[in-house]
Amino acid sequence: MRGAVTHAQANEDRLYRDIENARRLYGYTQERAGQSIGIGQAGYSRLISGRKLDVSELCELASEYGLEVRLCDRLQA
DSSP states (O other), X not given: OXXXXXXXXXXXXXXXXXXXXXXXXXXXXXXXXHHHTTOOHHHHHHHHHTTOOOXXXXXXXXXXXXXXXXXXXXXXX
């Protein structure tokens, strides 16, 4: 059973899921997606499955698929 999920973890999960859904929607292979950020298919697969892409790679992929990544500060009461 997974423990409590923070808001940040939920957002990260959603971001990776959205990136992969967009890749499939636009018909990109993992190889093509990897090429767009300068790595091969094996590297892309390893990074996406391990959630190890850095912010610039995530933003580059999002842009490639017509998505936008926004970072917002959440005000806490």
